[in-house]
Amino acid sequence: MSSEKVDLSQIRGDWDFHSRYVTNAVEQTLKRVNKTWKQLKAAGRKKGQVPVDGALMEEFMEACAQTRALCDDYLILAETQGQKVTKKRTSKRAKKPAAAKKRAKKTARKASKKTSKKTSKKTSKKTTQKRGASK
Amino acid sequence: MRPHVELIQQADLCWHAPELPRGEGQAVRQRNLSYDEEDGSASMRVVFDKAWRRPGGYHHADTEWYVESGRVRIGDRYLQKGGYWRAPAGLAIPRIEVDAGTTVLMFREYGDWGFSVSSKDRAKFISRGGNTASRARGELTIVDSHRMEWMPNAYEGDTQRFLKLKLLYLDPASPTDNNTGFVTMVAWAPPGWSDNRLVHHPVFEEGYSLEGELVYNFGSLDPGTYFFRPAMVKHGHFVAGEERGWTGFFRLDGSLVNWITTQDQVIVLGNAVNYDPETQAPLMAGIPVRSKSTGPWDLDGQ
Numbered sequence: 001m002s003s004e005k006v007d008l009s010q011i012r013g014d015w016d017f018h019s020r021y022v023t024n025a026v027e028q029t030l031k032r033v034n035k036t037w038k039q040l041k042a043a044g045r046k047k048g049q050v051p052v053d054g055a056l057m058e059e060f061m062e063a064c065a066q067t068r069a070l071c072d073d074y075l076i077l078a079e080t081q082g083q084k085v086t087k088k089r090t091s092k093r094a095k096k097p098a099a100a101k102k103r104a105k106k107t108a109r110k111a112s113k114k115t116s117k118k119t120s121k122k123t124s125k126k127t128t129q130k131r132g133a134s135k
Numbered sequence: 136m137r138p139h140v141e142l143i144q145q146a147d148l149c150w151h152a153p154e155l156p157r158g159e160g161q162a163v164r165q166r167n168l169s170y171d172e173e174d175g176s177a178s179m180r181v182v183f184d185k186a187w188r189r190p191g192g193y194h195h196a197d198t199e200w201y202v203e204s205g206r207v208r209i210g211d212r213y214l215q216k217g218g219y220w221r222a223p224a225g226l227a228i229p230r231i232e233v234d235a236g237t238t239v240l241m242f243r244e245y246g247d248w249g250f251s252v253s254s255k256d257r258a259k260f261i262s263r264g265g266n267t268a269s270r271a272r273g274e275l276t277i278v279d280s281h282r283m284e285w286m287p288n289a290y291e292g293d294t295q296r297f298l299k300l301k302l303l304y305l306d307p308a309s310p311t312d313n314n315t316g317f318v319t320m321v322a323w324a325p326p327g328w329s330d331n332r333l334v335h336h337p338v339f340e341e342g343y344s345l346e347g348e349l350v351y352n353f354g355s356l357d358p359g360t361y362f363f364r365p366a367m368v369k370h371g372h373f374v375a376g377e378e379r380g381w382t383g384f385f386r387l388d389g390s391l392v393n394w395i396t397t398q399d400q401v402i403v404l405g406n407a408v409n410y411d412p413e414t415q416a417p418l419m420a421g422i423p424v425r426s427k428s429t430g431p432w433d434l435d436g437q
């Protein structure tokens with residue numbers, strides 16, 4: 001048996017894809033519910049009555065049961081929409097150490113420049129002066 | 136060993152004499168969907184043209200009946216369309232009566248058609264089935280699937296989570312061996328459900344199409360189509376029909392695990408010495424049994 005939580009990233013398409021699929025499935029099944037209900041009412045012998053058994057009633061009950069079952073998919077979608085937010089959060093958190101790394105790199109570069117300047121001042125004063133003159 | 140059957144339409148098959156010994160009533164015929172010539176396991180679609188009955192007793196195989204249409208009485212329970220019962224080999228079951236015009240999907244596993252009239256079990260202890268890992272005593276299961284609620288697909292991997300199930304019989308696999316136990320269920324792929332990948336399982340998977348349609352790599356699963364897929368055979372590229380999706384009856388000899396393949400390709404290497412590799416290339420071994428209605432397989436998902 002699988003874990004309780006669904007990971008939509010393991011399934012085809014993104015959250016929007018699955019949301020469109022569920023809505024279409026609900027609409028198609030509701031069409032069947034309405035169609036069979038109309039047929040049941042038309043088959044009723046008296047006003048306000050429908051045939052309470054037979055193939056048509058079975059078809060109506062099955063379409064209703066399937067519609068209810070599809071409601072579970074909205075719970076999955078609600079659950080996985082939450083997962084989407086947590087993914088964003090984790091990615092933002094992930095940016096922080098990257099920014100810190102950048103800052104650390106900058107300071108390291110500055111420090112290395114300073115040390116290189118000190119050494120280069122001793123060896124090649126003329127070139128630094130020329131650079132400054134060109135500015 | 137059952138052969139890989141995928142895909143056949145039951146209406147294409149010939150009729151056989153029924154394998155229902157000790158029964159009373161002549162006009163019964165069956166179509167063999169899949170047959171294990173080693174141990175007698177079989178899956179059949181049986182039509183009772185006239186009323187049929189059989190006294191209580193035990194089967195020599197794990198036996199399952201799913202009522203496709205008509206009416207079956209087992210003991211004091213009446214089963215109509217969607218009714219299901221299962222008994223392990225050796226377990227005494229009550230008298231059975233079948234109405235004229237009834238159609239039943241019948242399944243035998245780990246044994247042949249044998250049936251002994253008896254009011255007692257074959258032995259003191261009857262196990263849950265031929266593939267069970269349980270030490271619990273086997274029992275008669277009777278379910279009316281049309282009165283059950285659909286549940287979300289609880290099986291491995293989330294990959295087909297939007298499918299809906301009705302579990303008719305579950306003998307859980309051992310925690311240490313996935314290939315033990317048994318599952319029988321009805322599955323519903325809702326309208327427009329799709330999965331564009333390929334899947335394979337460590338257990339066999341058998342299915343009979345009850346309603347709707349589902350296009351996949353082996354063809355189109357229309358009502359009356361059937362497959363018996365041994366373990367490890369890839370299948371997929373599913374798209375369910377728009378109006379009512381697809382409903383099928385399933386059997387598995389263990390716990391379902393979905394192993395996924397994406398970006399699949401088959402590379403066959405070799406020198407064509409005296410033939411044209413484009414038009415005269417040999418087929419790959421392992422082509423499944425198919426019937427005329429389902430046409431040739433285009434090797435999608437090979």
